[in-house]
Amino acid sequence: MESLRFLLRDRDSKYTDAFDAVFEADHMEILLSPPRAPKANAICERAVGTLRRELLDRILIYDEVHAIRPGSVIGSGTAPIRM
DSSP states (O other): OOOOOEEEEEEEOSSSSSHHHHHTTOOOOOEOTTTTTTTTTHHHHHHHHHHHHHTTTOOOOOOOHHHHHOOOOTTTOOOOOOO
C-alpha cells in the first residue's frame, strides 16, 4: 500500500479503533466524512468523476516516457505542443 496515502471513511460505529490502527500502521491518514452529511460521499464521487472525465480522459499518452513525464513530446526534446 505504498501509493495509498489517505483512507476516507464515514463515522459509522462499525469502524473500531483496531480498524483504524491497521491503516495507521502503514502511515495512512484517516479522513472522516463530515458529521450528519449523508450526501457528502456522493458529492465527492461526482466531483472526482467529473474531473476524471473532463481532464484525464482527454490526455493522449504516446508511450511510457510520456506517461511518466506528461510534458514531454516525442522527438522534439523541447516544450510540449500547445493546442
